[in-house]
Structures are given as structure tokens and as C-alpha cells.
Amino acid sequence: MSTISGAVEHLELAYGQFAKSVDKLRDKAAEIDGEAGSRAAKEADALLGRALLDAAPSITDLSLS
Known part of the structure; x- marks a missing residue:
């Protein structure tokens, strides 16, 4: 992908996974x-x-401009 839009897409996916991990850690069974x-x-x-x-x-590219 190597584009800003690709980076944004992966950041959105990462945020979703991070939110899942936080939810799982809040769950006592998953915490154990x-x-x-x-x-x-x-x-x-x-x-x-x-x-x-x-x-x-x-x-x-931005830094070279």
C-alpha cells in the first residue's frame, strides 16, 4: 500500500485491535x-x-520538499 491512506487504514485497524485488547484485559477471566x-x-x-x-x-517525500 505505501500511502498515507494505507497508513490511516492500518492505524484504524490497530486502534480496533487495541480496543479489543483493553476490553479483554478488563474481563476477569481473560485477565487471569x-x-x-x-x-x-x-x-x-x-x-x-x-x-x-x-x-x-x-x-x-514531505521532508524532502
């Missing part, structure tokens, strides 16, 4: 188990990484 919240947090982290990769070329 920890697995569901941890998995959602890892997915959010991966999506944030993709968002940064997507935005990098555009940020570089």
Missing part, C-alpha cells in the same frame, strides 16, 4: 488467562508497524 488480551495487543502492534511502513515514503 491473559492470552486473549495479549493476542489482540500483538495484532495491534503488528498493524501499527504496517501503518508506519505505509506512511514512511510519504513522510520522506
Whole structure:
């Protein structure tokens, strides 16, 4: 994707995953188990990484202007 719109899309997905991880951690059973919240947090982290990769070329273009 490597565009600002791609970065925004991945940021939105990452936010959704982060919200899921917070919800799971609030749930006592998931807090004890920890697995569901941890998995959602890892997915959010991966999506944030993709968002940064997507935005990098555009940020570089802006800094060269």
C-alpha cells in the first residue's frame, strides 16, 4: 500500500485491535488467562508497524520538499 491512506487504514485497524485488547484485559477471566488480551495487543502492534511502513515514503517525500 505505501500511502498515507494505507497508513490511516492500518492505524484504524490497530486502534480496533487495541480496543479489543483493553476490553479483554478488563474481563476477569481473560485477565487471569491473559492470552486473549495479549493476542489482540500483538495484532495491534503488528498493524501499527504496517501503518508506519505505509506512511514512511510519504513522510520522506514531505521532508524532502
